[in-house]
Amino acid sequence: MQFASLGSGSKGNSTLVRTDQTVVMVDCGFSVKDVEQRLARLSLSPANIDAVLVTHEHGDHIKGVAALCRRYDIPVFSSFGTWQSVRNASGVCHTPINLMQSFNIGDLMVEPVAVPHDAREPCQFVFQDRYHRRLGILTDCGHVTDHMISCYQNCHSLLLECNHDLEMLRNGPYPMSLKRRVGGLYGHLNNEQAGDFLNRVAHNGLQHVVITHISEQNNEPELAVHSLARVMTHISTFPVIDQEDGLDWHNILLPDGSNNYEERQTTVFR
Ligand SMILES: [Zn+2]
Numbered sequence: 001m002q003f004a005s006l007g008s009g010s011k012g013n014s015t016l017v018r019t020d021q022t023v024v025m026v027d028c029g030f031s032v033k034d035v036e037q038r039l040a041r042l043s044l045s046p047a048n049i050d051a052v053l054v055t056h057e058h059g060d061h062i063k064g065v066a067a068l069c070r071r072y073d074i075p076v077f078s079s080f081g082t083w084q085s086v087r088n089a090s091g092v093c094h095t096p097i098n099l100m101q102s103f104n105i106g107d108l109m110v111e112p113v114a115v116p117h118d119a120r121e122p123c124q125f126v127f128q129d130r131y132h133r134r135l136g137i138l139t140d141c142g143h144v145t146d147h148m149i150s151c152y153q154n155c156h157s158l159l160l161e162c163n164h165d166l167e168m169l170r171n172g173p174y175p176m177s178l179k180r181r182v183g184g185l186y187g188h189l190n191n192e193q194a195g196d197f198l199n200r201v202a203h204n205g206l207q208h209v210v211i212t213h214i215s216e217q218n219n220e221p222e223l224a225v226h227s228l229a230r231v232m233t234h235i236s237t238f239p240v241i242d243q244e245d246g247l248d249w250h251n252i253l254l255p256d257g258s259n260n261y262e263e264r265q266t267t268v269f270r
């Protein structure tokens with residue numbers, strides 16, 4: 001299993017997850033033209049995408065969903081509540097998902113995770129491939145619940161929101177109402193919350209912890225890295241997903257350290 005990102009932050013989010021048989025996009029907060037260009041950096045085109053999963057209806061996650069999926073005939077999966085809030089979705093093939101039930105897209109098992117965020121019916125996702133490699137994506141939640149902790153156990157890679165540094169948010173340029181929203185129970189995870197979450201799900205099999213949905217105004221990558229590094233001893237680098245450049249493909253290895261994916265890649269993705 002591999003993952004990559006087209007970009008992350010308040011101006012747009014989109015993550016790619018793939019096996020040698022299946023390519024899934026999580027959220028599409030970019031215009032169709034932008035997506036086509038960003039996918040090309042990862043040697044993909046929209047025609048390669050088997051499904052788009054949507055976490056919630058905020059613009060930085062759904063901006064391009066309907067237009068992209070209509071143009072390229074890509075099926076969309078989201079909660080009923082999320083889809084109720086999406087405009088101009090006629091002609092898009094949508095499947096509602098039950099947040100308490102996992103489902104399959106190709107050879108990927110998808111486990112939705114309900115999260116506390118100020119949207120209609122938001123969720124995040126854990127993916128598992130047929131070799132039981134697990135990838136957790138967690139952004140856009142205001143606090144950590146016990147349900148989240150149990151869902152994200154045993155992940156081999158984590159894309160984790162480190163949205164803001166509490167001090168920087170407090171002293172930063174946002175109006176008070178926005179500060180309250182971002183830092184509230186249904187806003188976004190700060191560096192310290194992300195570190196505490198990581199501490200509760202970390203294990204020796206964790207291969208990557210990637211910092212995502214970082215605020216350009218209320219955080220610094222070094223602060224986010226510091227808060228994660230203090231609870232992780234066996235991982236020394238914490239990639240930060242950039243708003244413009246995204247993140248290149250990362251492999252999740254099998255527990256024995258091998259990567260069965262790499263050998264097939266040249267034949268499958270020509
Ligand atoms: Zn949101």
Ligand SMILES: [Zn+2]
Binds near residue numbers: 009013058
């Ligand atoms: Zn967001």
